[in-house]
Amino acid sequence: MKLKQERRHKLQLFNAILCAIEEDITINKTARPTRIQHYSRLSYDKMMNHFIELEQKGMIYRTGDGLVSITNKGKKFIKQYDELISLIENVGL
Amino acid sequence: MTVLDPNILNPFTLLDPHISHLISLIITIASISLSFIISWHFFRSYRFSGFGYLLGLPVGFTFIALSFLFEHLSLIYSNNDLAYPAFFWIQLALQSEALALIALSYRFKNNEDAGQYNIGDNLLTSTERHQIKTSVKRDILSSSLPMVMIAIPFIVPISELVSDPDFNYPALADMSFFMRLYNMAIFGYIFSSSVLSLIKAANIRLLYIPAAFAFLWLEQYSLTITYFDNSIVAFIGSLIARLAGLTLFVYVVYNVTSKQRRRKIEIEARKKT
Numbered sequence: 001m002k003l004k005q006e007r008r009h010k011l012q013l014f015n016a017i018l019c020a021i022e023e024d025i026t027i028n029k030t031a032r033p034t035r036i037q038h039y040s041r042l043s044y045d046k047m048m049n050h051f052i053e054l055e056q057k058g059m060i061y062r063t064g065d066g067l068v069s070i071t072n073k074g075k076k077f078i079k080q081y082d083e084l085i086s087l088i089e090n091v092g093l
Numbered sequence: 094m095t096v097l098d099p100n101i102l103n104p105f106t107l108l109d110p111h112i113s114h115l116i117s118l119i120i121t122i123a124s125i126s127l128s129f130i131i132s133w134h135f136f137r138s139y140r141f142s143g144f145g146y147l148l149g150l151p152v153g154f155t156f157i158a159l160s161f162l163f164e165h166l167s168l169i170y171s172n173n174d175l176a177y178p179a180f181f182w183i184q185l186a187l188q189s190e191a192l193a194l195i196a197l198s199y200r201f202k203n204n205e206d207a208g209q210y211n212i213g214d215n216l217l218t219s220t221e222r223h224q225i226k227t228s229v230k231r232d233i234l235s236s237s238l239p240m241v242m243i244a245i246p247f248i249v250p251i252s253e254l255v256s257d258p259d260f261n262y263p264a265l266a267d268m269s270f271f272m273r274l275y276n277m278a279i280f281g282y283i284f285s286s287s288v289l290s291l292i293k294a295a296n297i298r299l300l301y302i303p304a305a306f307a308f309l310w311l312e313q314y315s316l317t318i319t320y321f322d323n324s325i326v327a328f329i330g331s332l333i334a335r336l337a338g339l340t341l342f343v344y345v346v347y348n349v350t351s352k353q354r355r356r357k358i359e360i361e362a363r364k365k366t
């Protein structure tokens with residue numbers, strides 16, 4: 001039986017990736033793409049495409065050795081996203 | 094003993110004239126501040142997400158804030174035969190339009206949820222096709238509802254103005270009664286939508302917002318009582334209900350920001366384990 005996975009909104013995907021980076025940095029001091037992929041439950045190719053977009057938006061930056069880091073703009077995004085979801089949930093929308 | 098005018102427009106005129114302006118000013122400042130706080134938070138969320146259905150809330154609460162301003166202005170100009178009914182008329186129209194906009198947010202969100210199914214056309218059985226046709230008919234009927242909701246607070250006051258350009262006080266008072274009935278119906282819709290949504294999300298403990306809408310419904314109900322018997326007690330009750338509803342709303346909005354800290358605590362806890 002094929003399980004249908006709910007399609008995620010782009011904001012949701014960005015948030016999943018940024019949270020995964022933040023969590024990985026908090027726990028392991030560094031964020032590696034494989035671990036981010038594990039946390040965010042995305043395919044590697046899709047995740048790399050989102051990395052490019054997030055980098056262009058200035059929310060993350062990648063170092064030469066493949067490690068990923070989150071910028072202040074990225075942290076602000078997570079905060080705003082949490083606020084949005086909380087607000088929508090609380091208001092019953 | 095003075096006999097009260099049976100067609101009072103602004104109920105603040107029922108209060109002692111020496112204190113009515115001060116009380117109105119305090120209540121208006123508090124109501125406008127609370128409404129703008131709510132509006133600002135929803136506007137920020139809309140700007141961040143770009144979700145169209147969210148726009149009804151900030152615009153709606155801005156309209157509500159403006160309606161409170163016009164309510165106070167109508168009291169200030171209560172001796173002016175033109176400004177008094179004009180400001181009262183604007184207040185009624187703005188308030189009802191505001192509620193219609195808030196209700197639209199809930200309406201469009203429900204539509205969005207209902208439309209989240211993807212079925213390949215070639216895989217449909219005849220029964221499924223029939224079900225889709227029925228749901229399309231239902232959608233057409235239900236899509237006209239938002240237009241009706243928006244049109245009523247616009248058409249009713251305008252028709253009143255067109256039929257009687259000199260602002261007939263008793264007719265305006267009657268219009269205010271019907272508009273308040275409309276407001277109560279809209280609040281009923283918003284209340285049921287928010288409760289159903291919270292129950293679906295198994296989020297029953299977050300009943301603050303439905304409670305806030307219930308308070309605002311109570312405000313309208315108290316105002317209809319005031320329309321019938323010019324009761325000061327009912328009017329004061331309506332002011333308390335209004336402030337309680339708006340305060341509860343602001344409390345929820347502020348509570349949202351405190352949730353941010355909880356996530357950091359969760360990550361820190363995971364780090365330690």
